[in-house]
Amino acid sequence: MKLFLDANVLFTAAHNPNGKASLLIELGGQGLWSLATSEYAIEEARRNLARKFPRSVERLESLLHPFEVVGHLPVLAVPPTLPDKDRPIFQAAAICHATHLLTGDLKDFGPLMNCREKTSGILIQTVGAFFDSLGGQGARQPPKV
Numbered sequence: 001m002k003l004f005l006d007a008n009v010l011f012t013a014a015h016n017p018n019g020k021a022s023l024l025i026e027l028g029g030q031g032l033w034s035l036a037t038s039e040y041a042i043e044e045a046r047r048n049l050a051r052k053f054p055r056s057v058e059r060l061e062s063l064l065h066p067f068e069v070v071g072h073l074p075v076l077a078v079p080p081t082l083p084d085k086d087r088p089i090f091q092a093a094a095i096c097h098a099t100h101l102l103t104g105d106l107k108d109f110g111p112l113m114n115c116r117e118k119t120s121g122i123l124i125q126t127v128g129a130f131f132d133s134l135g136g137q138g139a140r141q142p143p144k145v
Helices: 007-015 020-029 039-052 054-063 084-095 106-112 127-134
Strands: 002-005 034-038 067-070 100-102 123-125
Touching: 002 007, 002 020, 002 084, 007 020, 007 039, 007 054, 020 034, 020 127, 034 039, 034 084, 039 054, 039 084, 084 100, 084 106, 100 127, 123 127
Parallel strands: 002 034, 002 100, 034 067, 100 123
Antiparallel strands: none
């Protein structure tokens, strides 16, 4: 299983070390699943952290060790409802053959969540929904896999 993390998940993990997003990365670092993101997502997370929580930028950098960092191909097809700003995220997830794209962006990705038929087989979910689908029992308890 390969999880692609959007910028807002990286941001949340860096800012909240005791939350679900941080646990997700911790478990990936332990080999429970593969982690991927893109330079585009990292830069967005870094920029937003620098503006809102500058002390968390260093933590973001330390969280990136277990990640495969990929680019995007602008010519790769994306769901037509996806705004331009989110297309590089979807394209990078597709390029690295992610099974899941995890995001907190319900506005733009919401209509595509849990609809593999609209997303070339990639399951788009929130971090909470991902843990729920695995039978996880709380923010700091490992899911039953």
